[in-house]
Amino acid sequence: MRRTAEKWPFPLTARYAGQLTEALRAETVGGVVMLLATVAALVWANVSSDSYEALRTTVVGPEFLHLNLELYKWAQNGLLAIFFxxxxxxxxxxxxxxELANLRKAALPVLAAVAGMIVPALVYLAVSWGAPQSSRGWAIPTATDIAFALAVLAVTASAMPTALRAFLLTSAVVDDLGAITIIAVFFTEHVNVLALAAGAAVIGLYGLLQARRVRGVWIYVPLALLAWYLVEISGVHATVAGVALGLMTRVHSAPGEENSPAELADHRLRPVSAGFAVPAFAFLSAGVVLDADALGGMTGDRVVLGVIAGLVVGKFLGVFGGAWLAVRLGLAKLSEDLHWRDMAAVSILAGIGFTVSLLIGGLAFGDDPERASAVTTGVLAASLIASVLAAILLRVRVRKHLNAQDDVDTRAR
Structure with missing residues (x-):
């Protein structure tokens, strides 16, 4: 008994921490944590909006480094850099x-992702046409939340063919790359060229050391932080540094390495992203007041309706239409394990914008709190609608696939 007491709490704490970390690598758990953070933000904002707003706008950080930012800005610019x-x-x-290593296989998700960004933007512009400052929000419905979408797929349709998950993952990855390009190009007003050049040089050095197979995490962590800082003060959104560093990370194992640096980084940082970075961003971004006036204003705001239509309708038309057109033109081939009804369900799932849509909405309307709040409500509503519709359709498709498999097994006997 004494021996057990001597071991507590550290071995037990370490064991449970390890179990929690492993759980956060699962798509379903990460999605649940993000959902709980969103619900907590909504509850707090509707119980005490003043205290919630005071929290998210609390300024922290050293002013002499130009890093005296509000907490929600730290979440946008800092924590989401880990996600990206x-x-x-x-x-x-x-x-x-x-999938992207093979042009033939890549064509289907890439063309679906590209169309899945263009069509929602067009749907948004069509619905919001004529509303004040509506053109600023065209990019909001172009994004798919990869973590949330994969979580819904894992929970509702784990029995679906793996080809469907591969399609969603690949198209969402291309979508993320497109979203960060949009942020870099369209949401950068003033650029400090010297700081940006220095940031690019540091990212280049990081990539060179990776290519030369230089090892040592404490070499790369300071370089990554310096690159993030230089891009942040340059005026370009700091999440761009996150994507650039990820692209520079080596994905091949060198002789004597059990895992590549990319695998190790993913293994160590994914729980941080899923368990803290993205939920903290969601908590500091999703807290909107849902009273009668706010909901009535949302339904009467064509910008918000454009966001909802873009995500729910535009994403479906874009992703499904892009995939269908790619196959129709002979540029791609649909997996033999999939049916077009499967593609329709996952195309609706792509309408879960959430993380990146909230980020772009904040960038587009950050100087207009009332409109930004309404847009956030629209993103949440659209993501909920897309989740529910996709979950229902996916469950129907799962039953179809299981029944078809049972028929095959019966004939085989």
Whole structure:
């Protein structure tokens, strides 16, 4: 008994921490944590909006480094850089080892992703046409939340063919790359060229050391932080540094290495991203007041309606239409394990914008708190609608696939 007491709490704490970390690598757990953070933000904002707003606008950080930012800005610019670093690694993995390594296989998710960004933007512009400052929000419905979408797929349709998950993952990865390009190009007003050049040089050095197989995490962590800082003060959104560093990370194992640096970075940072970075961003971004006036204003605001239509309708038309057109033109081939009804369900799932849509909405309307709050409500509503519709359709498709498999097994006997 004494021996057990002597071991507590550290061995037990370490064991449970390890179990929690492993759980956070699962898509379903990460999605649940993000959902809980969103619910907590909504509850707090509707119980005490003043205290919630005071928290998210609390300024912290050293002023002499130009890093005296509000907490929600730290979440946008700092914590999401971790999320986008992992996204950059996923993009590179897809190009080297995944679907994007084969042009024929890549055509289907790439063309679906591209159409899935263009069509929602057009739907948004059509619905919001004539509303004040509506043109600023065209990019909001172009994004797909890869973590949330994969979580819904894992929970509702784990029995679906793996080809469907591969399609969603690859198209969402391309979507993330497109979203960060949009942020870099369209949401950068004033650029400090010297700081940006210095940031690019540091990212280049990081990539050179990776290519030369230089080892040592404490070499790369300071370089990554310096690159993030230089891009942050340059005026370009700091999440761009995250994606660039992810793309520079080596995905091949060197002799004597059990895992590549990309695999190690993903293994160590994904729980941080899923368990803290993205939920903290969601908590500091999703707290909107949902009273009658706010909901009535949302339904009467064509910008918000454009966001909802873009995500729910535009994403479906874009992703499904892009995939269908790619196959129709002979540029791609649909997996034999999939049916077009499967593609329709996952195309609706792509309408879960959430993380990146909230980020772009904040960038587009950050100087207009009332409109930004309404847009946030629209993103949340659209993501909920897309999640529910996709979950229902996916469950129907799962039953169809299981029944078809049972018929095959019966005939085989």
């Amino acid at each position: 670093f992992i996204a950059g690694i996923e993009v590179k993995e897809e190009f080297v080892h995944g």
